[in-house]
Amino acid sequence: MALLPILIYPDARLHKKAAPVDCVDGAIRQLAADMAETMYDAPGVGLAATQVDVHRQVIVIDVSEDKSKLQVFINPEILARDGECEGEEGCLSVPGIYDYVTRSATVRVRALGLDGQPFEIDAEGMLAVCIQHEMDHLQGKVFVEYLSRLKQTRIKSKFIKHHARVTA
Ligand code: NI
DSSP, rough: OOOOOOSSSSSEEEEEEEEEEEHHHEEHEEEEEEEHHHHHHHSSSSEGHHHHHHHHOOEOOOOOOTTTOOEEEEEEEEEEEEOOOEEEOOTTTTTTEEEEEEEEEEEEEEEEESSSSSEEEEHHHHHHHHHHHHHHTTOOOOGGGGGHHOOOHHHHHHHHHHHHHHHE
């Protein structure tokens, strides 16, 4: 297992679209294991492959209190969604920034598991929000893109300044 470097907004690679996984093989299982280790280490509740600069449709999530319920979704699709909820979100690619985003309250998701077999789940609450947040990453979308232009500009300049400082 290995910790993977996480891309930080506004990195253009966060806007790449992830390709579907054709075959859930050892390399994909290794990627998922490394992503899980990276997520727990950060610590965060979800991570998309896009955030570690691998542009394949793989996400890992663990919203349990004791970090005992890792869920891996490969090629996830939302089959149905219902209701609306607004919650505060953050992102490992935008450290220190939290803001409110409106999402579907419940989602039915189909994906492949680590065994390559399809499964479907109904998600609500934090899990539903997290799945939608991570699936956005696979489409090249970061949660700050739901915020006002003004907020996005402020966040971008904050991160560009920070980057300039640490690389100078
Ligand atoms: Ni994120």
